Amino acid sequence: MIRERVEVAGRPYEIVIGPDVLARTGTFLQELGVKTSSKHLVITDENVASKGHLEKVTSSLMELGFTYDVYIIPPGEESKSLERATEAYEAAYRAGLDRRSVVLALGGGVVGDFAGFIAATYMRGVDFVQLPTTLLAHDSAVGGKVAVNLAHAKNLIGAFHQPLAVLYDTEALKTLPVRELRSGLAEAIKHGLIQDGALFDWILEHVEEILRVDDAVMAELLARSCRVKTSVVAEDERENGLRAILNFGHTIGHAVEGLMEYEYTHGECVGLGMVAAAELSVELGLCTPLVAEDVEDAVEKAGLPTRIPAKLSADELIASMRQDKKATGGTLTFVLLTGKGSVVIDKDVPEETVRAVIERKRG
Numbered sequence: 001m002i003r004e005r006v007e008v009a010g011r012p013y014e015i016v017i018g019p020d021v022l023a024r025t026g027t028f029l030q031e032l033g034v035k036t037s038s039k040h041l042v043i044t045d046e047n048v049a050s051k052g053h054l055e056k057v058t059s060s061l062m063e064l065g066f067t068y069d070v071y072i073i074p075p076g077e078e079s080k081s082l083e084r085a086t087e088a089y090e091a092a093y094r095a096g097l098d099r100r101s102v103v104l105a106l107g108g109g110v111v112g113d114f115a116g117f118i119a120a121t122y123m124r125g126v127d128f129v130q131l132p133t134t135l136l137a138h139d140s141a142v143g144g145k146v147a148v149n150l151a152h153a154k155n156l157i158g159a160f161h162q163p164l165a166v167l168y169d170t171e172a173l174k175t176l177p178v179r180e181l182r183s184g185l186a187e188a189i190k191h192g193l194i195q196d197g198a199l200f201d202w203i204l205e206h207v208e209e210i211l212r213v214d215d216a217v218m219a220e221l222l223a224r225s226c227r228v229k230t231s232v233v234a235e236d237e238r239e240n241g242l243r244a245i246l247n248f249g250h251t252i253g254h255a256v257e258g259l260m261e262y263e264y265t266h267g268e269c270v271g272l273g274m275v276a277a278a279e280l281s282v283e284l285g286l287c288t289p290l291v292a293e294d295v296e297d298a299v300e301k302a303g304l305p306t307r308i309p310a311k312l313s314a315d316e317l318i319a320s321m322r323q324d325k326k327a328t329g330g331t332l333t334f335v336l337l338t339g340k341g342s343v344v345i346d347k348d349v350p351e352e353t354v355r356a357v358i359e360r361k362r363g
């Protein structure tokens with residue numbers, strides 16, 4: 001089992017990675033000093049509940065005398081909404097949560113973002129624990145960004161709210177559909193590309209083991225990728241500068257995700273967004289064409305789409321990108337590659353260059 005401490009805004013928390021973590025949830029809560037005298041709320045989705053992961057958590061809680069309610073959301077991005085949040089607040093109220101209650105976010109990034117948002121806002125904030133069950137959630141469970149969406153605009157209503165702990169059960173990943181494993185790989189590739197070229201190369205050498213959820217390889221991937229994420233978040237929790245590098249691939253990625261009404265997964269959009277951002281980096285003279293080729297090869301090897309859907313026009317993509325949270329004054333803001341493992345942030349990329357790259361990478 002891997003246990004790593006991260007300190008964000010003066011508050012340390014632990015990331016635990018290994019097999020059978022979920023079955024020990026109660027023990028971890030005891031270690032964290034969570035009270036049995038307060039009621040807690042487990043938030044999960046229907047798929048996660050149906051695969052037996054919820055049962056592991058609730059059995060462990062019961063065994064150690066924790067009382068809890070369970071709130072189950074439908075799977076998918078549509079659940080990250082204010083409407084669904086209102087229902088969850090009602091569930092929290094019915095359960096009788098108090099300020100010592102803890103929200104347990106059991107699921108992928110959708111559950112993590114949603115449950116974290118509930119925890120950040122209910123009673124002006126209660127504690128929460130992340131119990132990630134997807135590969136992609138190595139990114140979403142760590143770092144404290146929690147949010148719901150506004151119509152087609154991703155994560156527009158949210159907060160920064162750090163978890164009490166991240167408890168990552170590698171066994172849970174074994175029930176994940178391969179499409180979701182591929183999707184999670186996109187964020188891991190991103191972590192390599194922005195800060196750790198050796199991680200990027202290692203991922204490419206281990207794609208097959210990752211996709212068959214080899215225990216040791218998966219634990220190493222999660223730990224190394226989380227390390228990149230935590231090092232960035234520890235320096236800049238509120239995205240005043242550096243943290244924006246974690247958005248590599250997301251300027252175009254988020255626009256495609258919203259405009260395609262979530263037909264593509266988040267990781268798929270990040271994958272094709274990284275390919276386009278790498279091409280843009282070449283266009284702007286920041287890196288060599290060889291680097292962009294390596295990015296495209298990696299995304300392809302992960303089994304992810306490399307092209308922007310042809311039905312989306314450059315106009316609608318650009319309009320959506322101008323609303324990006326990284327942008328100020330409606331400029332086009334991109335995280336761009338200067339090499340494998342290093343990036344810069346450009347807050348005002350010329351529209352005609354972006355347009356040319358979109359046309360080239362559409363298909």
Ligand SMILES: NC(=O)c1ccc[n+]([C@@H]2O[C@H](COP(=O)([O-])OP(=O)(O)OC[C@H]3O[C@@H](n4cnc5c(N)ncnc54)[C@H](O)[C@@H]3O)[C@@H](O)[C@H]2O)c1
Pocket residue numbers: 045046047048051053075076077080107108109110111113133134135136137139140141142143144145146154155172173174175176177180183184187265266267
């Ligand atoms: N907060 C952040 O920093 C951050 C970072 C990256 C992504 N995100 C967000 O995360 C979301 C994407 O997360 P995701 O890819 O995990 O999607 P997800 O939570 O929708 O999970 C993907 C699918 O897998 C199912 N699932 C989850 N765990 C399972 C398991 N163990 N076995 C079988 N099925 C399982 C889910 O029900 C869902 O159908 C997006 O909303 C994205 O914006 C947030």
Ligand SMILES: O=C(O)C(=O)C[C@@H](O)[C@H](O)[C@H](O)COP(=O)(O)O
Pocket residue numbers: 139143145154155187243244246247250325
């Ligand atoms: O943690 C971050 O910061 C990230 O940018 C991680 C991204 O992978 C993630 O998709 C995040 O939710 C995007 O944040 P947003 O502020 O662009 O919505």
Ligand SMILES: [Zn+2]
Pocket residue numbers: 139187250266270
């Ligand atoms: Zn992301």
